[in-house]
Amino acid sequence: MRPGVQLQPVLDAIGEQVDARFDRLLAVPDDPRARLYEAMRHAIIGGGKRMRPLLVVASCDLFHVDRERAMRVALAIEAVHVYSLVHDDLPCMDDDDLRRGKPTVHRAFDEATAVLTGDALFAIAFELIADEATHEDPFVRAELALELARASGPAGMAGGQAMDLAAEGACFDLATTTRLQQLKTGALIGFSCEAGAIMGKVPQPLRMKLRGYARDLGLAFQIADDLLDVEGDAAAAGKALRKDEARGKSTFVSLLGVERARAQAEMLIDQAIHHLQGFGAEADLLRGIARFAIERDH
Numbered sequence: 001m002r003p004g005v006q007l008q009p010v011l012d013a014i015g016e017q018v019d020a021r022f023d024r025l026l027a028v029p030d031d032p033r034a035r036l037y038e039a040m041r042h043a044i045i046g047g048g049k050r051m052r053p054l055l056v057v058a059s060c061d062l063f064h065v066d067r068e069r070a071m072r073v074a075l076a077i078e079a080v081h082v083y084s085l086v087h088d089d090l091p092c093m094d095d096d097d098l099r100r101g102k103p104t105v106h107r108a109f110d111e112a113t114a115v116l117t118g119d120a121l122f123a124i125a126f127e128l129i130a131d132e133a134t135h136e137d138p139f140v141r142a143e144l145a146l147e148l149a150r151a152s153g154p155a156g157m158a159g160g161q162a163m164d165l166a167a168e169g170a171c172f173d174l175a176t177t178t179r180l181q182q183l184k185t186g187a188l189i190g191f192s193c194e195a196g197a198i199m200g201k202v203p204q205p206l207r208m209k210l211r212g213y214a215r216d217l218g219l220a221f222q223i224a225d226d227l228l229d230v231e232g233d234a235a236a237a238g239k240a241l242r243k244d245e246a247r248g249k250s251t252f253v254s255l256l257g258v259e260r261a262r263a264q265a266e267m268l269i270d271q272a273i274h275h276l277q278g279f280g281a282e283a284d285l286l287r288g289i290a291r292f293a294i295e296r297d298h
Contacts, residue, residue, distance in 0.1 A: 007288045007289065007291075007292040008292075010054065010285070010288075011049065011050055011051070011054055011292075014050050014053055014054045014057060014074070015048070015050040017071060018050055018053050018071075018074065018075060018078055019045050019046060021071065021075055022041070022044050022045050022075065023041075023045060025075070025124070026040050026041050026044070026045075028041070035109065035113060036113060036116055036117065036120060038109075039105050039108070039109045039113045039114065039116075039117040040117050040120055040121060042102070042105060042108055042109070043082050043085070043086050043099075043105050043117055043121070044078065044079065044082045044121065046100070046102075047099075047100030047101055047102065048078075048082075048100050049296070050078065051189075051221075051289070051293075052074075052077045052078060052081055052188060052189065052192045053071075053074035053075070053077060053078050053192075054074075054285075054289060055189065055192035055193050055214075055286075055289060056070060056073050056074040056077055056192045056195045056196065057070050057071070057074055058196070058285040058286045058289060059192065059193050059194065059195055059196025059197065059210060059286070060073070060195065060196035060199055060200070061196070061282060061285065062196050062197075062200070062279065062282050062283060062286075063196050063197065063199065063200025063202055064200070065196055065199045065200055069133070069134055069135060069199065070195075070196070070199065072128050072129070072131070072133060072134045073128070073129065073134060073144065073195050073199065075125075075128055076124075076125040076126070076128040076129050076144075076148065077125070077148070077188060077191065077192050077195070079121040079122070079124050079125040079128070080121070080122060080125045080148065080151075080152050080157075080188065081188060082121055083117075083118040083119075083121035083122045083125075084118070084152075084157055084161070085099055086104070086105045086106075086114055086117050086118040086121070087114075087115070087118040088161065089104040089105065089106065089114070090106055090111060090114055090115070091106065091111065093161075093165070105117050122152075125148065126145055126148070126149075129141060129144045129145050129148060130145060135199060137201075140198060140199060140201065143198050144195065144198055144199075147191050147194065147195075147198065148191055150187075151187040151188050151190060151191040152187070152188070155183070155187075156183055156187030156188070157183065157184055157187050157188055159183045159184075160180050160181065160182070160183030160184025160185070160187070161184055163176075163179070163180040163183065163184070164180060164184055164249070167180065167249045167250060168249055169249075170249075170250075171250060172249075172250040173250070173255070174252075174255050174256070176250075177250050177251065177252065177255060178219065181218070181219060181222040181252075182215070182218065182219065185218055185221060185222045185225075186214070186215060186218030186219065186222075187218075189214050189217060189218040189221065190211060190214040190215065190218065192214070193210045193211070193213060193214035193217070193286075194207060194210050194211060194214065196210075197210055209275050209276065209277075209278065209279075210275075212271075212272075212275035213272045213273075213275040213276055213286065213290075214272075216268040216269070216271045216272035216275070217268070217269070217272045217289070217290055217293060219265075219268050220264075220265045220266075220268035220269050220272065220290070220293055220294055221293045221294075222252065223252045223253075223261050223262075223264060223265040223268070223294075224265055224293055224294045224296065226251040226252045226253045226261065227253060227258065227261060227262060227265070228296075229251070229253070230253050230258065231258070252264070262294075265294045266294060269290045269291065269293065269294055272290045273287050273290050273291075
């Protein structure tokens with residue numbers, strides 16, 4: 001990413017590529033499964049920041065991974081992310097009516113279809129990764145599947161969501177809130193950043209740099225979300241805001257205050273960028289993503 005290039009056009013381009021591929025992948029069949037496919041398309045095509053797919057592509061670019069192969073992993077991580085949103089929005093979880101500027105899946109369709117939509121997207125993610133088109137080396141495909149499963153499960157996103165459900169009225173301290181967000185948000189961001197290293201078969205020292213970058217980026221990203229929840233505009237965000245405060249959940253902003261939280265996010269971004277020392281201009285996109293994470297307005 002050349003100096004002065006804005007990240008939003010890059011995100012827009014990745015979003016268009018992701019949408020075009022899902023449009024082909026999720027063509028609606030002429031049979032009773034049509035409603036399920038329509039619900040999947042409603043959930044995953046259009047809207048969203050596409051930050052995780054962009055991180056996959058950026059990490060793959062570091063190690064000269066073929067773009068089409070990188071996009072298959074990018075689709076997989078987006079499918080897992082959107083599955084989690086569809087399920088998080090259900091009445092038994094966060095009970096939300098709006099996501100990415102449109103009705104949530106259980107509102108646009110029904111609860112049973114929303115559950116199946118999440119199930120199907122999760123399965124599609126592993127179907128994409130396990131296919132030989134993603135990488136000719138079965139050990140690489142197996143490692144991708146293993147790491148995505150870890151990032152998605154009880155030691156990752158699902159575990160973080162369980163902590164989030166327990167957080168209502170629990171007055172979590174800063175350490176517990178940090179751990180919650182490292183699992184719920186950070187685990188998938190970590191996989192997105194390391195995917196390129198797995199695809200490129202690079203040694204552990206380089207992977208450690210990307211893990212450090214992802215850890216700090218993930219926390220800064222969540223702090224930025226907490227700040228937007230307090231200061232942002234619901235129309236720009238495309239979802240309801242200030243829900244955590246209403247439910248008595250601890251956030252970085254409630255624990256640190258607005259100014260300290262903003263300073264912490266900026267410090268984390270500086271640390272994330274520092275982890276990329278040793279990489280040259282090929283890491284400029286990752287550096288730009290880090291800055292964008294705390295400068296965005298949605």
